[in-house]
Amino acid sequence: MNQESLLRVLLYEGHDSNPLDPELRYEFLGAALDKGYSATRVTTLGEVNDMDEGTLVVLGDFAEKQPNASDYSNETVKVHFHDVGQKTTTEILSDVEQYAGQQDAQERKPWKPWFPVIDYDRCTNCMQCLSFCLFDVYGVDEDKQIQVQNQSNCKTDCPACSRVCPEVAILFPKYRGGPINGDVVSSDDVRQEKMKVDISSLLGGDIYAALRDRSAKAKSRFSKERSEDRALKERQKCLVKLQQNLDIPPEVIASLPSMDQIQAKAEAAQAKANAALDSNS
Amino acid sequence: MSKSTKILYCRCAYSKVVPTDVKKEVLQKLSDSNVSFDAVADLCEMSARKNIPGEMVKDGQPLKIAACYPRAVKWLFEAADCPLPEKDVEVLNMRTESAEDIVGKLLNIESSSEGAQA
Ligand code: SF4
Ligand code: SF4
Numbered sequence: 256m257n258q259e260s261l262l263r264v265l266l267y268e269g270h271d272s273n274p275l276d277p278e279l280r281y282e283f284l285g286a287a288l289d290k291g292y293s294a295t296r297v298t299t300l301g302e303v304n305d306m307d308e309g310t311l312v313v314l315g316d317f318a319e320k321q322p323n324a325s326d327y328s329n330e331t332v333k334v335h336f337h338d339v340g341q342k343t344t345t346e347i348l349s350d351v352e353q354y355a356g357q358q359d360a361q362e363r364k365p366w367k368p369w370f371p372v373i374d375y376d377r378c379t380n381c382m383q384c385l386s387f388c389l390f391d392v393y394g395v396d397e398d399k400q401i402q403v404q405n406q407s408n409c410k411t412d413c414p415a416c417s418r419v420c421p422e423v424a425i426l427f428p429k430y431r432g433g434p435i436n437g438d439v440v441s442s443d444d445v446r447q448e449k450m451k452v453d454i455s456s457l458l459g460g461d462i463y464a465a466l467r468d469r470s471a472k473a474k475s476r477f478s479k480e481r482s483e484d485r486a487l488k489e490r491q492k493c494l495v496k497l498q499q500n501l502d503i504p505p506e507v508i509a510s511l512p513s514m515d516q517i518q519a520k521a522e523a524a525q526a527k528a529n530a531a532l533d534s535n536s
Numbered sequence: 537m538s539k540s541t542k543i544l545y546c547r548c549a550y551s552k553v554v555p556t557d558v559k560k561e562v563l564q565k566l567s568d569s570n571v572s573f574d575a576v577a578d579l580c581e582m583s584a585r586k587n588i589p590g591e592m593v594k595d596g597q598p599l600k601i602a603a604c605y606p607r608a609v610k611w612l613f614e615a616a617d618c619p620l621p622e623k624d625v626e627v628l629n630m631r632t633e634s635a636e637d638i639v640g641k642l643l644n645i646e647s648s649s650e651g652a653q654a
Contacts, residue, residue, distance in 0.1 A: 277567065277568055280567050281563065281564050281567040281568070284563060284567055284575060285547075285560065285563060288547040288549060288563075288575055288576070288577045289547065289549055289577070290577075291549065291577045291578075291581075292577065293574070293575065293576045293577065294574075294575045294576075295572070295573070295574045295575070296566075296567065296572060296573055296575075297572045298570050298571060298572050300570055300571050300572060301541070301542070301543065301571040301572035301573065302540055302541075302542050302572060302597075303542065303572045303573065303574050304542065304574050304589060304591040304592050305591040306589065306591070307589070307590075307591065366581055366584045366585060367584075368550040368551050368578070368580055368581065370580075370584055372583070372608065372611045372612055372615050373611065373615070374607060374611050375611070375614070403615065406584060426607065426608050426611060428553075428580055428604060428605070428608040428609075428612060429550075429551040429553050429580060430553075431553065433605075436553070436604070436605060436608060436631070437604060437605030437606070437607040437608025437609070437611075438605050438607070439607070
């Protein structure tokens with residue numbers, strides 16, 4: 256839960272206030288941001304964003320001239336002025352926290368720093384991601400345009416859908432490598448991703464079911480005999496490679512639903528994708 | 537620097553993808569300068585929650601953003617129904633550029649190279 260993000264702190268160093276100690280300013284800004292607050296520093300130079308809702312805590316060394324909060328508050332923005340005087344960062348932060356506690360106890364959904372973002376300059380609305388993802392992350396809007404609908408369903412650290420997107424149009428901004436992290440897409444990247452999509456279609460497009468199948472078989476005491484089957488062996492090798500290529504974390508594979516559920520989900524996702532494709536054509 | 541250019545710094549608080557020394561040094565230098573600026577804890581979170589304030593992206597007002605890859609930042613704003621203006625937005629990438637270069641561009645200290653347009 257991040258109750259604090261509706262609250263913005265503003266370090267005021269404009270007219271009618273004394274400049275703050277540089278060390279305190281830097282330390283406080285970093286600490287406030289790490290707590291999840293938005294922070295603004297105002298001097299006589301440059302502009303900052305207005306605010307149209309939330310709580311604004313204005314911190315400064317106002318000496319004798321602290322402004323009157325009611326002159327600046329309105330129905331949607333509550334302003335508090337707070338003299339920081341000789342206080343330390345910890346003291347100022349604890350003062351700010353009191354204002355955070357005064358905010359309306361608004362229900363805030365938890366969030367995960369891991370979710371896909373679509374680059375619509377590249378997306379061709381092919382619906383591969385929708386039919387691939389078993390966790391209902393994707394859907395279509397009323398114009399049958401693909402969109403991320405349930406981002407919190409996304410499995411942390413799993414970038415597999417961006418790997419099956421033939422256009423390299425799915426980003427995970429917090430992913431370690433490019434182009435998935437938003438780095439420039441090269442023609443090599445596109446060629447490589449297209450190759451992976453081809454491998455997945457060799458497997459019937461049902462990658463999750465195949466991967467689960469593989470991990471179940473690996474555990475089976477008969478796996479050795481079964482692996483006599485050359486085709487199966489090849490397929491399994493291919494799957495290991497695919498799992499590595501798609502960078503699907505083992506925890507995601509381990510947490511997959513049963514084969515029947517996977518199949519049912521895959522069919523439902525495919526039907527959704529087909530319906531969207533039909534109405535687009 | 538132009539009086540009307542706004543500066544936005546992203547702390548990338550919920551992951552380690554932006555090198556800590558770079559993000560700290562950028563903030564330190566901004567803090568030591570004499571300019572006004574806005575800073576947010578994590579633009580990804582604001583995008584996920586769709587609570588990027590519309591005032592951040594006023595058309596016609598130049599904006600410089602210190603965050604990560606311009607393509608990621610562009611589509612994060614778009615995903616929050618708060619698209620960045622086509623013009624006058626410069627995104628500086630703390631994942632790949634040095635703090636010195638970034639602050640130089642934010643504050644127009646030197647005009648060596650242009651930052652990427654989102
Ligand atoms: S797979 Fe890629 S190109 Fe196809 S709809 Fe999804 S994001 Fe768009
Ligand atoms: S926009 Fe980039 S720098 Fe900011 S929080 Fe997201 S990944 Fe980190």
